Amino acid sequence: MDEDRKKKLQEMVAGGKMSEDMFNEIMSRWEENGSEKEERHDEKAQEESKTERSKKIRISGSGMIQSVYAEETSVSGSLTVDGSIDSIFFHVSGSCRVEKDVISSDTIHSSGSMHIGGNVRGNKIESSGSLQIAGNMDASELESSGSISAESVICDEFESSGSAKISKLLRAKNIENSGKTKAESIECTVLKSSGLVEVRTVTGDEIYISGRINADSIRSRRFEMKIYNSTSHVAKLQSDIVEISLQKKRFLSGEAKIDEIICNRAFLESTNSKYVKGDDIIIEAGCNIDYVEAKSLKISDEAKVKEKKIIS
Numbered sequence: 054m055d056e057d058r059k060k061k062l063q064e065m066v067a068g069g070k071m072s073e074d075m076f077n078e079i080m081s082r083w084e085e086n087g088s089e090k091e092e093r094h095d096e097k098a099q100e101e102s103k104t105e106r107s108k109k110i111r112i113s114g115s116g117m118i119q120s121v122y123a124e125e126t127s128v129s130g131s132l133t134v135d136g137s138i139d140s141i142f143f144h145v146s147g148s149c150r151v152e153k154d155v156i157s158s159d160t161i162h163s164s165g166s167m168h169i170g171g172n173v174r175g176n177k178i179e180s181s182g183s184l185q186i187a188g189n190m191d192a193s194e195l196e197s198s199g200s201i202s203a204e205s206v207i208c209d210e211f212e213s214s215g216s217a218k219i220s221k222l223l224r225a226k227n228i229e230n231s232g233k234t235k236a237e238s239i240e241c242t243v244l245k246s247s248g249l250v251e252v253r254t255v256t257g258d259e260i261y262i263s264g265r266i267n268a269d270s271i272r273s274r275r276f277e278m279k280i281y282n283s284t285s286h287v288a289k290l291q292s293d294i295v296e297i298s299l300q301k302k303r304f305l306s307g308e309a310k311i312d313e314i315i316c317n318r319a320f321l322e323s324t325n326s327k328y329v330k331g332d333d334i335i336i337e338a339g340c341n342i343d344y345v346e347a348k349s350l351k352i353s354d355e356a357k358v359k360e361k362k363i364i365s
Contacts, residue, residue: 110140112147128165137171145182154188163199173203181215195225198232214248231264260292263300280307280323287311295319295331299339308339 107123112132120136127144137153145163154171155161161173163180172188178195186203195201195208200216211225219236228239230246239250241257250266260271262278262285269288276292278285280299284307295316297309308323316331323339334347338355345352346362 106141143175278309280309283307285309285311289313289315291315293317295321297321297324299323 107121109125110121110123110127112126112128113130115131117133117135119134121134121138121140123140125142125144126138126140128149129147131148132150134149134151134153137155138151139156141157141159143155143157143161145167146165148166149163150168150170152170155169155173155175157175159176161175161178163184164182166183167180168185168187170187173186173190173192175192176194178190178192178197180195180197180199180201182199184197184199184201186201188203189205190203190207192206192208194210194212195206196210196212197217198214200218201213202218202220204220205222205224206217206219207222207224209226211223211227212229213234214231216232217223217230217234217236219234221237222240223234223236223238224240226242228234228241228244228246230244230250231248233249233251234246235251237252238254239252239257241255243259243261244250244255244257245261246266247264249264250262250268252267253269255266255268255271255273257273259275260273260277262276263281265283266278266285266287268286271287271290271292273292275294276290276296278297280297281301287310290311290313293316295314295318297311297320299307299322308325310325312327314321314324314326314329314331316329316334318333319329319331320335320337321329321340321342322337324336325341327343329336329342329345329347331347333349334345335351336342336345336356336358337353340353340356340358342356342358344360344362345358346364348364350361350363352358352361
């Protein structure tokens, strides 16, 4: 209470307009409320201090901390975090182990070794070292030239020239693989691979393979495979358009082993298949087909077809 108001109350007591007991009660209540307000203000200040990001955290030696909430975190030594990391920029060139989640609104860059016990959420993730994630990854872009493992990966752009092992789902608009990518299932708009893809199921709009692919099932609108010196195996391929060709034929011995092909239009070369069905099918040199059924069918003299059926 300010001094002017207190003086007026004292004058009212002196003039007989207020009892002394009433004056004491008012003063007592005012002091209580004032202390409560001050206490609440202190609590609010403490809470705000908790949610204020640190500017920059640098670890160049060996350390252990509970959690990180910062604008930028840089680890060039060895760091263990018992909790989570929430950092706009997160750079690791040493060794970092995080027991819970990692969140970044901008970039996560790792050229060292990083193990994350929870999930990862970021805008752009770049890894040229070892990145192990026990949970899921959700990002706009993922670019890896090292080794990466996660339970599932969901992103817009996925590019891997190293080793990627995903226990469950890899979902991305665009996937480019020039290394080895292994997943339970892949969902994408476009998949381009010059490396090795091992997967149970693939669902996509356009799939372009110039390396190897081993899959139980592929569903797409367009499937193109260029065969070099490698052999791919697919149990079932369903695609509107299928084009399989042997590149630079001299000295090459690769082939596509596709048990079942169901399509609208197909051009097949160096393809080994048990069953092929479509509207317009061309079977070229190096093919070995058990059974083919089509509305329009052309078979090269250098292809082997055991049984064929023209349907109207």
